[in-house]
Amino acid sequence: MARIDRRRLLKLSGAGTVAASAGGLAGILASGRAPAYAQAATVHWLRWSDFVPASDQLLRNKIVPQCEKDIGIKLNLETVNANDIQARITSAVQSGSGPDIIMVVNNWPRLYEASVADVSDVAEEIGKAQGGYYDIAQTINNVGGKWIGVPWAIGGGLLTNRTSWFAEIGYSEGKFPGTWEEYRAAGKKLKAAGRPFGQTLGHTFGDAPGFWYPYLWSWGGKEVEADGKTVALNSKETIESVKFAVGFWKDCCDEGGLAWDDSSNNRAFLSGTISSTNNGASIYLEAKKKPDAYLTEKGTPLWKDIFHTRLPKGPDGQFALPGPFTDMVMSYSKNQKPAKDFLRWVHSKPVFEQWFTSQQGYTDGATKYWEEDPVWNIDPVLLPFRDLPNVGRLVGYAGPPGRAAAEAVTKYIIVDMYTKAVQGMSAEDAVKWAHEELVKVYA
């Protein structure tokens, strides 16, 4: 083993320290040495358990060892169910100890603004180097010019549809119902044939808002005015959307959806009981991964009978609710410097590309650079996901996606407005109820 004397140690550690402090990732890579920390720094990174298991395997088996080798940081990667992350954040923040970096979804960074470190330097560096962030990633994380989190990626849902079943009712060769009326007419035929649409109206954090918020926007409904204070839900447009939803539900949907969670529609689609559902690419990816397990009624692989489309247009346009992922460096962390160095490193193109490829199109990058990634050429069925961030709005529209918007989501006010109407309440009363609940939230 090579002996390292005091002089050489100082030289090596000096190079690393100078590189890390002066030149960021470029400096680290130029010096060819890991930045020197008093001891090998450990960064604890808490993330959700990915819907694409291959990505978690990649992080664990490849990125973790590579991180230690490249920048001398020992990465302690922990993955938990997305629903449990908020409980972990709360206990960590209140006790002042826990993971150094926590990955969150949607507009959650706004809930923890007071407990995160300023990561403007890292976020701006990455944004500048990679074609700039999408508006939605910037809106959530850039608060008054300060970055409260480093955008990681953007997920979101599109309609996952059965090619052959839609072809049977006249929608083939790239054609698909363009408006809600056309979609409803198609759904009526499909439901009559025992192939309903599948959509949740339950209390579940992903798929329920993922469908009903863009649906509301497409009719011209909105929670608040742009001032973020004046509740504007009780409008002619919202009432129309609710009335239509009741008929749409009855005519087209699997009525079990009232109790569905985020995985129920995956199961239903993979079992061949529904023809169309709003979801991430996970249904398609799962079917493709197990071509022998998931088959059509004709015995052919199910994944070859799937295509993705955007939600139909309403009178006011066509929208989506993308789910941005953000890494927050926690203010209680004693390892903020190595945590930021790690984020610089993991977002560097050669490293992030490995993870991005493993997603196969399940997520978009947070910056526009990733629109050009070769991953989009691999599978045309996943290509529609590439453009999702550009058509997205955030919860709380037309106001900011702040704490009140998060509370409205958590209380499922918009989702329950539709649920109540489907369960028999008049559209006017359901909207009035939701409006009043929003007024309390935004008070």
Place this chain on the structure above:
Amino acid sequence: MTFTYAAATPYAGIPRRGPLTRLLEDERWLAVALLLPTVLLLGLFIAYPFVKGVELSVTDAKVGVPGHFVGLQNFAQIWNDGIFHVAVWNTCLYTAVTTVFKLALGLWLALLLNNNFKGKAFTRAFILLPFIIPTVLSTLAWKWMFDPTFSVINYLLFQLGIIHARINWLGDPNLALISVIIVNVWRGVPFYAISLLAGLQTISPELHEAAAIDGARAWQRFRHVTWPLLLPVTLVIVLFSVIQTFADFQLVYVLTGGGPANATQLFATYAYQIGIGTGLLSQGATISLAVFPVLLLVVIVQLLYIRRVETH
């Protein structure tokens, strides 16, 4: 004559008494010393969280933001909160209905298990299964059984010709509450059964024999011998159960998340939704604390009743 006194050596049979020993010989100090560990534990794990909860409920604290004193503003807010009203009603109904069923079924089971039969030990152990399995795990199994599309219960009822259209167990607001009640009863009955069985076994068989000799029938023996002797135990069990059920969380959280449209929202799930999901710690604490007066009343009434039963 001179006497040489031997050096005063203490008698080997009497140990030297240090100041601590002397102090502890005083019963008042001994009592303090013996109670101290319990007081510390109760203080740390019960009193401190409770005081902290009260403190949070009168501030506007959010996650990471200590907050300022706002008096009873949070209580006023939840008083006007429609979802909170639903949660209060659901929790009361949920607790009342499940308690009645758990008591009735638990007592029935305990009486059955109190008989001698082959495989008694095995059956008793088997009965405990719902109570032993982690709630989240068993609730996930129930979630499958109630699944709107793949429900095994629906499948069986359909195959038996009892139903012709599927039952939307967790999607229909009334059925959803009934479903969570069924799961709670299933999980809680073993606790009642085993605890009541322990109570039954303390009743001397001679009393039953004497009553039988006097011509008392089975129902009369139960009504006039078993039940009065079992009552104090029953009341304690009901007390524990009511407290546990009032604060139930896991079951509803896993099964319905409080949906559809808050049809199964309980105190604990709503407090979690507000406190953790939205980061409004003060309001979450307020919702949790709103349970306290109700439970306090239940506890006082039951404890007074137990004292009355015992003194009579």
